[in-house]
Amino acid sequence: MDIQQRQVVIIGAGPSGSTAAALLHRQGIEVLVIEKLKFPRFSIGESLLPACMEVLEDAGMLQAVEEACFQFKNGAAFRKNGVYTEFDFCNKFTTGPGTTFQVQRANFDKVLADSAEQQGVEIRYQHEVKSIEFEGSTSIITVADESGHCYMLHACYVLDASGFGRVLPKLLDIEEPSCLPARKAIFTHIIDHIDSQKYLYDRNKILVSVHPQHSDVWYWLIPFSNGVCSIGIVATPEFFDGYAEEKIEAIKQLVQEEHSLSQLLENAEFPNAAGELKGYSANVKHLATQHYALLGNAGEFLDPVFSSGVTIAMKSAQLVVKCVIRQIKGENVDWKADYETPLMIGVNAFRTYVEGWYDGTFQDVIYYETPNDRIKQMICSILAGYAWDIKNPYVKDSKRRLTSLAELIRSS
Secondary structure (H helix, E strand, C coil): CCEEEEEEEEECCCHHHHHHHHHHHCCCCCEEEEECCCCCCCCCCCECCCCHHHHHHHCCCHHHHHCCCCEEECEEEEEECCEEEEEECCCCCCCCCCCEEECCHHHHHHHHHHHHHHCCCEEEECCEEEEEEEECCEEEEEEECCCCCEEEEEEEEEEECCHHHCHHHHHCCCEECCCCCCCEEEEEEEECCCCCCCCCCCCCEEEEEECCCCCCCEEEEEECCCCEEEEEEEECCCHHHHCCCCHHHHHHHHHHHCHHHHHHCCCCECCCCCEEEECCCEEECCCECCCEEECHHHCCECCCCCCCHHHHHHHHHHHHHHHHHHHHCCCCCCHHHHHHHHHHHHHHHHHHHHHHHHHCHHHHHHCCCCCCHHHHHHHHHHHCCCCCCCCCHHHHCHHHHHHHHHHHHHHC
8 A cells, every 4th residue: 555654634624624734834844734625625614703813824725715706704793672782892902803705605715725735835636534543653544546546645743634524533432412502503514695784783793683582592593705695594493393394494483483584584585505513512532632633523522512623723733833834843741731722722611602602691791781991892802813812800700700790690
């Protein structure tokens, strides 16, 4: 069997894989990306957060993204039972970019992958990782190419950026159940025909709407620059049993139940099939060892409600690259202390607000009509992706702070 050598092999060419590859290449590391599919390919998770912009700049990809004419995004809007509120990501506690983009991921992921290739990264599309084993400090990966021919890669280190494919967690049996309840999302892309003159609507913001009778059921509406929107509904799997089996019909039924959303989409066209994602929350026994590390959704995925997926993916790439470079240089790396613990600061902060969204505490905060300006800036920083800023009390002490704030609001 053909045996090839690389310093680092990355599984997956999505946002975490492409950015990690570019960051490593810029530091002189020989890196190879193995991608099972051919790009462009559909992916969900289309609303970025401003914190991503710093990683894109570090990876030399920001100009390519800015030139791709994606939909400008400067915040998030929330609506529940007629109450509407906005968060302006420029008016936040943490310094850093306050704007970003809403993207159709097929195009966005290809822009990133193409940028990595233009910088000199090798990506092999339609190649699939079949197995992995370890001998001493070497990782041995068996890969099948598009014709089914297998070859071996010997690597100093492996990064799993396979997203929901979760290649290494499955191959190495390190998956664990998520602490979050099982939920399901159904979604599609529509031609929205929204009349922004007639209704209160800002295409520069993602809109999150809450079902009028079920506060744990919510809708996303993500506008793109071409008159298309991504629309999705998230609920428990059992909730959807009361609606049409055909997912487009179920989406239409649920839109009609949220009055403001049904008005916005009164002229919408539904030309595309619907997708479904269920049981998406995931966890693993560990995120990294001396042989491999898991990035983004390959390690842990929380929930789509605050669009944290791509941000966590890119942050994990940024953090892991520093550790990989140190290990390749012969330095001792404590993978739990140097990678997993720092990454989990932001993941756990996001987890607090995801759990708070579904148990109602964070919804009480979001929809409070007279918020304290400084506290809103701190919350806004987290919604903008700056969940690793431990100077922010609502990051450093997220659970206690959010609970206390919700109690104050309820008592008032």
